[in-house]
Amino acid sequence: MSTHTDTRSDTLGTQGFESDLRWYLRGLGGLAVFLLVWWVGAMVTQPSYLVPSPLDSVRAFVDLFATTTSIVxxxxxxxxxLPTGLAHLTETLFHYxxxxxLGxxxxxxxxxxxxxxxxxxxxLRPLMDADPGTVQSTVAIDVERPRERTAHEFVEYVVQIRAELGEPRPH
Known part of the structure; x- marks a missing residue:
């Protein structure tokens, strides 16, 4: 059994470089395919504002920062x-x-x-545990938490509540 290992650094460096190069080329290939599909989609879609071409999108992005807008x-x-793009972002944050x-x-x-x-x-616990789509205000809410029950017990509980409420009427 041989315990000899190759310690030359140029062997490891070449293999690492080749795998990195393949990784970057795959990434560039994926980007090229994405841009090609986007460009073809923009050419066949009418009206053109629904799917702008990649070049139109870049122009619009540059215009966002080439022009200025005043905000209060x-x-x-x-x-x-501020630049228009930053002004829009700032106004959004003023709302968000x-x-x-508060929340x-x-x-x-x-x-x-x-x-x-x-x-x-x-x-407040019944309000936190309740499913707003199934609980009606006229029904007393069981304080026991559904997540503390087995699945079978929970199904029986739901069947019992539905029996008390009656089946929902279709809209």
């Missing part, structure tokens, strides 16, 4: 002149961030209250 900052009311902060604050606050206060948890 909601908090201070001042005007801010306050909603995210996260309410969710975290309710979660903390439910964790600290058992009565508050008893009141």
């Amino acid at each position: 900052v909601p908090i201070s009311g001042s005007n801010l002149v 961030v306050p909603g995210l902060l 996260a604050s309410c969710g975290i606050g309710l979660g903390l209250l439910m964790g600290w206060n058992g009565t508050f948890d008893d009141w």
Whole structure:
């Protein structure tokens, strides 16, 4: 049994380079096929604004940053002149961030209250566990959590609730 190993660094370097080159060429080939399919799709689709060509998309992207737009900052009311693409992104964030902060604050606050206060948890737990599509406001909600039941027990529970509600009427 031979324990001799080849320690020449040029052998490992060549193999690594060839595999890297093949990997990059496959990536470039995939990109070329994607651009070709996009270009053909743009040529056959009418009206042309539904699927713009790759070149039209690049031109539109460059125009987003070549022109400027003035936006009004909601908090201070001042005007801010930015490249058009950045202005659109900023206006989107002015709508997104306050909603995210409000939703996260309410969710975290309710979660903390439910964790600290058992009565508050008893009141809100059925709403958190309920499936909004199947529960009607006239039915008393079982406080026991469905995920703590076996599958067979859960199916029996659903059949019981459907029997109490009656079958839903088709719309």
